[in-house]
Amino acid sequence: MNLTVIGTGYVGLVSGTCFAEMGNTVTCIDVDENKINNLKKGVIPIYEPGLEPMVLRNVKNNTLHFSTSLKDNLEDCNIAFIAVGTPMGEDGSADLQYVLQVAKEIGQHMTHPMVIVDKSTVPVGTADKVREAIKNELQQRNKDIEFHVVSNPEFLKEGDAINDFMKPDRVVVGSDDEGASKIMRNLYAPFFRSSMDRLITMDVRSAEMTKYVANAMLATKISFMNEIANICELVGADVNKVRIGIGSDSRIGYSFIYPGSGYGGSCFPKDVKALKRTAQENGYDPKLITAVEDVNDKQKMVIAKKVVERFGEDLMGMVFTVWGLAFKPQTDDMREAPAIYIIKELCERGAKIHAYDPKAMLEAEHFYLKGLENVVYFDSKYEALKDADAMILLTEWKEFRSPDFEELKKQLRQPIIFDGRNQYDYLSMQNMGIEYFQIGKK
Ligand SMILES: NC(=O)c1ccc[n+]([C@@H]2O[C@H](COP(=O)([O-])OP(=O)(O)OC[C@H]3O[C@@H](n4cnc5c(N)ncnc54)[C@H](O)[C@@H]3O)[C@@H](O)[C@H]2O)c1
Secondary structure (H helix, E strand, C coil): EEEEEEEECCHHHHHHHHHHHCEEEEEEECCHHHHHHHCCCCCCCCCCCCHHHHHHHHCCCCCCCEEEHHHHHHHCEEEEEEECCCEEECCCECHHHHHHHHHHHHHHCCCCCEEECCCCCCCCHHHHHHHHHHHHHHHHCCCCCCEEECCCCCCCCCHHHHHHHCCCCCEECCCCCCHHHHHHHHHHHHHHHHHHCHEECCCCCHHEEEHHHHHHHHCCCCCHHHHHHHHHHHCCHHHHHHHHHHHCCCCCCCCCCCCCCCCCCCHHHHHHHHHHHHHHHCCCCCCCHHHHHHHHHCCCHHHHHHHHHHHCCCCCCCCEEEEEECCCCCCCCCHHHHHHHHHHHHCCCCEEEEEECCCCHHHHHHHHHHCCCCECCCCCCHHHCCCCEEEECCCHHHHCCCCCCCHHHCCCCCCCEECCCCCCHHHHHHHHEEEEEEEECC
16 A cells, blocks of 8 residues: 655654555655655665664665655655644644645645545544644645545553564554445554554544543553552651562552553653543543542652651752663653753753663753753763762663672762662662662551
8 A cells, every 4th residue: 555654753753664665655754854865765764773774774665754844745645644743732632734734735736536634633523623634635636535534542652662563462443434444454563463452443533532541541550550659658668668569469560550650652641631621621520530630740749758858958069860761661752751840950950960861861951951051971880870879770771780899889979879669679779788779668
């Protein structure tokens, strides 16, 4: 099939590349000329394991193309995917301006019947708005071209996106037209070798809702466990033990019950907020979803609070090493990362930060911590420790799991670790003479 993917970000680039890998001919479109020019030269704009070789292979095979022109690439296209951003609007709702702009452009340039797919995360009712926007443009051109708008939300995880896309737990297709559903089934069939049970078809509104509910459910698990961690500290319990105690119950399970510094990233914060807005706009007061968000906002500052409790309100003259800036491992994405909030708080109190992250340092320096003179970046995690008063761990990259603690003790002014991801064993830290602070255990 000939596919056009509009929006070449995490989702657009990964899905376009994976569809090309399965033998489709794909053109990824973006308004960002720099990004497209770089991709044409083989420069991949994001870090995602396995993505680069797959992009290069498909470009070489002529199955993957990049362009800034939607108009030039709709002619032979069977399916157009809308994969542009849906950032948080001022009132917390999803900002649909990019999605609707693309819909408008499709209507302006469409020449033949096709399926238009909402892959961006969009609130219930967006497919209707996309349909309306396309129809309006067709009417202005006096054209009567058949098209169907399908919802196909994306569930990939940054850091494991290729695996998630190539071997999906499920693919959700929301469609009100049998023909469009069949086209989507054929497109996804190669991703399900043995059975198509994991391709779940439903009506458009339920598909749109499913994506928000999945993210809100995962965010709820995280906030629940973080709240439990805070209570554990007050009552003298160890959340690490409690986690194992409850996770062993198959009804609960182990995933997403790790206590930490709160969730970040491009999806959970904005999607939880957007679901809350949708509920409110429909006259419902979403108490649980509101609490999930409140708990998370507070949780992002728990480690900074522990630093202040240990060193005092005024951190002038103190140096802290931060290991991990990305919102999670295996990505360079820093959107809404707890590191942003914690580092800013410590800098405001006068501290200097020695930062190290395997992949996210450019993002930090050029965007998220831009202009913060108190932050210095290091190429090695051990160099970053030199002459610091404590190490603060904020992203659970594998290379931080089992560091050389003797080297760490040698480099730090005092052997103190604040662990925002509960990566180390409390007793071992004590035995090594390291003053160790973690989440959910005092
Ligand atoms: N990042 C994730 O892990 C993830 C996972 C699942 C779903 N989603 C959802 O997918 C959508 C895209 O997310 P993302 O992380 O890929 O965003 P992103 O910001 O990485 O990429 C969006 C891209 O769209 C481009 N764009 C904007 N307007 C355009 C236009 N008119 N024409 C062409 N390109 C245009 C931007 O230049 C940008 O490159 C969002 O709705 C997001 O919530 C993201």
